[in-house]
Amino acid sequence: MKLQDKIALITGGGTGIGKATALLFAKEGAIVAVAGRRENKLRETVDTVQKNGGKAYYVVGDISKVCETEKIVKETVSNCGGLDILVNNAGVFKGIKKTETNEEEYDRIMDINLKGTYFMSKHAIPEMYKRGGGSIVNISSTLGIKGIRQSTTSVYAVSKGGIVMLTKTLALELSPYKIRVNCICPAVVETEIFETLGIPNEKIPERMKMWESFHPIGRNGKPEDIAYAILYFASDDSSWATGSILNLDGGVTAE
Secondary structure, rough: OOOOOEEEEEEEEOHHHHHHHHHHHHHOOOOOEEEEHHHHHHHHHHHHHHOOEEEEEEEOOOOOOOHHHHHHHHHHHHHOOOEEEEEOOOOOOOOHHHOOOOHHHHOOOOOOOHHHHHHHHHHHHHHHHHHEEEEEEOOOOOHHOOOOOOOOOOHHHHHHHHHHHHHHHHHHHHHHHHHHEEEEEEOOOOOOHHHHHHOOOHHHHHHHHHHHHOOOOOOOHHHHHHHHHHHHHHHHHHOOOOOOEEEEEOOHHHH
């Protein structure tokens, strides 16, 4: 098992990429803590892990609030006994034209995507020091490294581009302490995040089908596609990787 007895904290662990990662990590021997705002979704993830014989806990918290990022880490350490791996997966997406973005929408996107990632890392790092090292895996986006002409997601792109640079600077800062920091940039992944965009539920399958043509490989991503890449960066398989930015996007950035 690649993560035997490692302790991992995954934000946004109730659905999508976070849930798929929690299930995979537990299968690989990790003790998993999932964090997020919706207790019912977190409980579903934990129940599934436990039914499959794994160890999991959940922590309810909102990463857009600095005090709650600290609480999430403290509760994880209290429940699990330490922290070896942090997956900064929680995020919010909203396509808003630049000329129509108000301050409240700007702050919400930046607070969850960038500030949340920053302060989750800040509070996790001292716990990793105690363990003699660790791994932080950040989830950015194709839009954090590539401009898309038809996209109306400038605020989202800025927040995700910030995660890319945070990854690089933290990797250099933490390399003497054996804490590796890497980043994955997916394109369209079929998760529940798209249910928050105001698209009627009956229209989501049609929209997903439309997005398939956006990817040269001919399909959207699945949560499991990203989970296996996260496992690579979390495990000793990537022991020489830090500051890496992985484009996992079905070929989008190859064009």
